[in-house]
Each structure stands twice: as structure tokens, then as C-alpha cells.
Amino acid sequence: MNTVDVTNKLAALLQQPNTLHNLSVPQLVEKALERKEGILTSTGALRATTGKYTGRSPKDKFIVEESSVKDKIDWGAVNQPISEEVFDKLYNKVIDYLMSKDEIFVFKGFAGADKRYRMPIQVVNEFAWHNLFAHQLFIRPTEEELQTHEAEFTVISVPNFKADPAVDGTKSETFIIISFERRTVLIGGTEYAGEMKKSIFSVMNYMLPEQGILPMHCSANVGQEGDVALFFGLSGTGKTTLSADPNRRLIGDDEHGWSNSGVFNIEGGCYAKCINLSREKEPQIFDAIRFGSVLENVIVDEQTRIADYDDATLTENTRAAYPIQAMDNIVDPSIAGHPSTIIFLTADAFGVLPPISKLTKEQAMYHFLSGYTSKLAGTERGITSPQATFSTCFGSPFLPLPATRYAEMLGKKIDEHNVQVFLVNTGWTGGEYGVGSRIKLQYTRAMVQAAVEGELNNVETVKDPIFGLEIPLHVPGVPDEVLQPKNTWADKDLYEAKAKELAAKFRANFKKFANVAPEIEKLGGPIA
Template structure:
């Protein structure tokens, strides 16, 4: 618990918990971005338009050394952490800062006080909209502190960083230092990384997933990497949104870590995603979206700055959002993957062991042409659907999943939102309406006791019938014209899964 003056002495002025209108006013006045016709505040983040994983470090202190999954995390010494903090203190002298005091974790039993200190007004607005806003008592004392200074650049020779940018998490002190990058997602995800360390110690399963709920308190979770439909499918007009990205699962049920959403908005349209589209209004921050300077109308189809265009807004901007973001124990969990090989079924029901395997795998695929050198679909894996944010070994989180589904009888489904009838370039992308129908059939309980057949490469159980879904596409091999090619692609993907799993020394029963 640190005072602002202790961490950053000799400040010029502290702008503390300013309202949205004042923060927007300050951001405009300081030239941080522009107001668009729809009321959103647009910023362009310069060189960094996404997270910078090579610039993220965990402080290697004696207290945490034996706990951290170092295969996945880069260490930095306590001495270098403190040196960077001292240099940031010098940078901030005689400068204005913006401070957001709020919370993370919607469940009162696990709520943690949070302070975010930023150089820019709009990043304070980002924190205000993304985290939990509550009236702050006089005795407020933050457990977690974030200091963000995009204008302060590290010197790799002095600071032992990889570049001018850095995201450094001290798990012991619960302080996060961010510099050299203006991408606001670093604030959100570094706090999530810290919660992935704190929550397991409190008996809570931290999850990189979205969540929604129906009128009968039936909760569902959606895991998936970028581009698999996690945000789109959870923003269901027939259900209430709990949150779009980060949750905890305790013995009481699930709860949102945040108070806002950070949605991708490339190719966003009012017709396909009306809830997200209509949430972009005054108080929303748009990052790296192109726009017409003449009429200040955003162009969501443009990737001029990046494919990773983003909108940050409070969860209450979504109609029927659940406030506070709390739900019961989930009846269904969906693992979403955009399989560009076209060999995974549109939906499969997983055993407990398969659930652990596919959870640890965290699979989706990259498309040909999306990165230099990729000429055909490429399998990509991110443990627990969020490896960059895991300070602990994936098996720690997989054990939590196993315990929860055993205790609460949750059904786990693998859902392919990618390709069928062939790989990318030959087959076709599964229609969003078909995926919605599949999800609906699972949510209403139809798929719980449906008749299943076993697929012979991945050993997956596939329903023989699903309402409003063409039966011929449910088993992918049935709709490939070239059956030999199907098996070649399927076996290649299966071998990629097994090669990835070999890194984790998993029990034999999970690998069957």
C-alpha cells in the first residue's frame, strides 16, 4: 500500500478520479486524440498498436522465484526494477499525473483495491472505463498499483530491458511499471497477469474468458484466442453479459475481474454486432481506428494502422449487462477455435480429460498471408487460452478447471468457428448464424443428452443432429470431397497438438 507521493515525489499536479467529461476535456486540450462524430474519443498509439510480449518481465524475487513459470516469463532483477522506478520518478518530477482509484473483482469476497497512475488523461479514462468504479472511501489504500508513462523510454543497456518499451510486474510488491508504449491494453493485461498470481492463492480459478447469463441464472463461459468469436458470441441479445474477457470462478460462482470491455472493432458492423457497435459513444475510447477527417466518422473496415483496432467502454454500455458482474456456477463452457485446417467439428462434447487437454492447448490457427512467411494455415497454441498472462504453470490452472467441472457438473464443448469443407483457401468459413445456433442448442440443454458419434482422429464426440444446423457439416470428414486430404490435414494437426503438449509433462490420461 503506497502513497502517490511516496512512489512519485515532487509532482506538479495530481488529477484524482476525474469524471468522464473532464478526462475527455483534458485529453482533447492536451492533444492526445480527437472526438469523433459518434462521441467516442480516438487515439493513435504510434509504434505500438498491440501488446509487446518480448518487453514484459516479472521481478525475480526470492519470495516468488520457485512459483513462477519461467519457461513462459522473462525475469528481471529487483535491482533493475528499482532502478527503473527511480528513473521514472525523475521523469515524473514537476509533471501532471492522472490517478484512477477503483477496484478489480466484482465479488465483494475477493475485491482488490487498485490504483492506476498515468501520464495521459485518456489512459486514466481507459482505466476508469475498464476497471470497477465505486465510491472511494477516505481510507482507500491500493493493494495493486500501476504506473504508466508512455513518454518514458527505457535504455536497454542501463535497464536490462529488450527495448525502449517495458512492462514489469512485481508480484511481491504488486506494483506494475509500464513505459515506452502507449498501447492501453498493456494496463489491462498486466493487471490480469497479477490477478492470475493472486487469485489461485485465494482459491479462485482465474480465467481468460467471456461470460453471460440467462434469466434463470444459468451461466456460460467462452474461452478463445483473438479472432475466434469470444466477444461476439458472448454479446448475445437474448442473454445478459457478465463480462467479455477476464473472470474468476470461486466456490460461490463466477465474477468479472473488470468493469468494462475492450472489444476488437476491425470490420465491426451494426448488423452483425449491434451491441458492440452501439456501445461506441461518448466515454468510449477507440484505439488506432481510421476515420474521415472531414466528417470524423470512423472507418471500421480500414486496417491502415493495424488489424488490432479496439474499443474500450464500460460494461453497462451493453444493454442488459449484469451489474455487478456476478453469476452462478457455469452449466456450459465453450472452447472456441478458428481452425483454418477445416478438420475440427463445429461442435464436440469433451470428457473431463479432453477438457484439460484442450484447455492447456489453447488452440487456434493463423491464416496464410497474415504474417510474413506463412503460406498455409499454421497451428498456434496459447496455454489456457492466455499464456502471455500466466505467471504460474498451466497445469495449476488446468487442475482448477478439473476440480470445478467435477464439483459442479459443467459440460465442456469444443467449438470450431473456423473452416469446414476444406482448409482456408479451399473450404469455407462457418457462418456466424450456424455457430449461434450451435451455441443456443448447447445452452438450452439439447446437446447435453443428444445422440453422439465418435470421430476417429481426435477421438471427439460429435452430435448427429443439432437444430437449425445442416447435419452433413457436423462431422467434418463427411463434407470434404477429398477424404485422403482430410486425413492428411487432420493427422498433421493432431501431431501439432501432441508436440505442443509434450512441453508440459502432462499425465498420460490427459493425452489419450
């Protein structure tokens, strides 16, 4: 099967009378309830559960090894190759499977808020609630835009279609396969809606650099003076929480592009973790979960239909999906100028990194390439407790190109716009995971506020003797002793041993960049 055949077969599917295009939010909610795909909560949100897969399945993600991309992709454990033959056979099966359904759902919209760089996409779904998710997470077209919409990339999601590894060439029943030549993403065997969102992000991470645009796994907001801040970090490190600031307008919570004009949101919605969510701690997110929002794997009382955000029975990775317009304090459209501040977020399970530290350009490049954090329970299959991990550019699972390509682009941007960069640890203090406690959100908010408002640009600092990071001696609203991680540990010798253990992990991880970034390693890494 060639690209033309793929297009024709899809076109035939989309023209069937049982294919429902761009239904409204009420229509999709009605369909989901009618099909018993979910229930309504007391706030009007639709709650769905995703079965055994409550997070991404990175080992089941592939890129088709096609001639036009073969020499560009950073092949390996993240970007696993799969043959065109395997893709085509599976594609045929998936389309035939959808042809047999009573109804399927199609969302047509965009990825990229800046109209100069946006990509028209369409999402084809077996589930109505998945199509509602796509409607809320991607950029919704106007009626006029819909009339002329021609998708440049298609996501096809069939959760109930299970692959047979022995026959289909996959590793399990689950598959997420990107074909850049066919302009198609195939997703099957998993009900976790986040796979759709992240597959388009992976596509944009390939497409945007070709246009000179840096794609970023970060949230972004802007202050009253037009000052833009970026928040990089993996799932669970606080991107969504910390960028939802009542004193700053939200540009977006997860995926952005940085062009020669400034930053723009790739998405049209937010996908917030909601374990332990409360109105007191995160009022903007809490109040955004209303009619039209989608809750994933949140426990709901059978009688009152009140969501229990503290209940992790199904997973720690409970999620809420809602359009960015569900929040009051936003930039619409989601476009702003060049950043003045970058925050790297990490959830350090060792409990040894400072709650906040200032980075030189070389340290910024080192920590960007390192992307250290702790994988938190539930964000991926098999992760049941925090594990120290390094995810290049704070988004390794979504980067088709070599990491240094993105890092070089970021370094150039930092220089061009004189950006201040900070490393913020939202993880543990007073001991490692299981002994210490999570750094208080109120302290983290105070530190971030001081950083983005420029209050820490010229403050007195002390150099961390192991990591070489410059730690501010004082931050408004934060006890001084909290700022120095060693001071929070009862056993100072154990702290030093753990800090050196983590420093060794940084060095071991960075060896893969030794040949391409030796100067960054020398000037940006641990010093002891």
C-alpha cells in the same frame, strides 16, 4: 532501493498539485482533446492511435525475481525473470520522468466485482486517454469507496519513456514489468492500452489461486433461468461477440474468477475487437461505442468523423473500450452462480476441427491445457497472418503459475458442478486458411445457443476418427453437412492429411505435460 523507498517515492509523486485524481469521463475526454491525444468520432467516442505498437509485446514482459515468488513462478519464455536491481533503477527513472510532467492522471478503482475478493488498484498515466481507458476497463469506485481506497497494486504507464536496453537491462525500448513485492507494474515504450488491462489480469492470475479462486481468461453470461455459461478463448476467437447474446445477460467479456460461490467479473468494462464490426452482426457492441468509449487504431473519416470498422490500414487489432454498463443486457454487479456449460473457442486455421463437439472431462482437460487456436493478425507484433499456436489454458501469456495448477482447479470444478463442456471452432471450414472460408457467425451462434440451453446434452453424436471428439449429428439452425468438417472439403484426402498434421501438432505440444498429466494425454488427446 527497498519496498518502503518505492512506496515513499510514489506517494510524493501522487501528492504533487499537477497529479489529477479520478477525473470524470467528460474531464478526461476534454483533457485528451486539449492535449491532442485523440479525436471525437460521430458517435462521441474518443479515437486514439497507438503508433507502431498496435498489440501486446510479450517478449518485453518480465516478472521481478524476488525471494517471495521465486519458487512459485513458472519461469520461461512467458514469465521472463528480471532482477530487483534492474527494476529499481528503471522505477527511479520512470518516477523522475513523471515528476517532470505538467500533469499526470491517476485512476483509483478495483479488480474483482465480488467485494469479498476484489483488489484495490490504482493506475498512474502519462496520457489522459490511457486514464480514460483505465476508468472504463476497471471497476469504478463509489464516492464513499473512494474516500477509504488504499491501492494494493499500482500500474504506472509511461508510453513516451523509452528504455535503453544497454543501460536499463530490457530487451527493447518497451517494457512491462511486474513486481509482486513492490506491488507495482511498470509499463513503458508502448502506447497500446491493452498492456495495462492484461498486466492486472496477470497479477490476479497469481493472487486469486492463493485464495482458492480459479482465474479464467473467459467471457461469461447467464440465462433467464440463472444458468451460467463460460466462453474460453484467445483474442479473436469470439469471446466478446458470442457472450454478447440478446437472450442472455452479460457478466463480463474477458476475465473472471470462479470461487466457491460462483463466478465474478474481474473487470468493469469490455475491450472488444472491432474489425468488421457492424450493427447488423453485433448490435450490442456497436451501440456501446458512444461518448466515453475509447477506440484504438480505428480509421475515421476526417470530415464526417464516422468510424470505418472495415478499414485495417493501421492494424487488424482495432479495439473499442467501454464500461460494461454501456450495454443494456448485463448483470450488475457482475456476479453469478456456478456455470452449467463451458465453451472452449478456437479459430482453427487448418479448417479441420468440427464447428462444435462434446468433450469428456478428460478431453476438456486436454484441450484446456493445449489451448489451441490460431493467432490472428495484429494481436501481437510480428503476426501478419493466422498462425497455429497453443496457449495453455487459453491464456498462457497471463499465467504466472504452472499451467497444471489452473487445470487441476478447473477439473475439480467440472466434477463438482457437473459442467457440460464443448469445443467450438470459429475458424475455417471447407479448407485451410487462404482456401476455405470462416465459419458463418450465424451458425456458430446457433450452435452455442443449443449448447448453453442444454439441447445438445443428450443428442446423437458421431466420433471424429482422428481427434476422438463427439460431433452432434444435428443442431437446430445449422445444415448437417457443416457439422462434419470432412464433408465441407472438396479434396477429402487433403482434409485427412491436414487433420493428421494438426493432430501431430497437438501431440508434440502436449509432450511438456507428459510427466504431470499422462492420463489426460491418454484419454483426452487425438486417437489417430
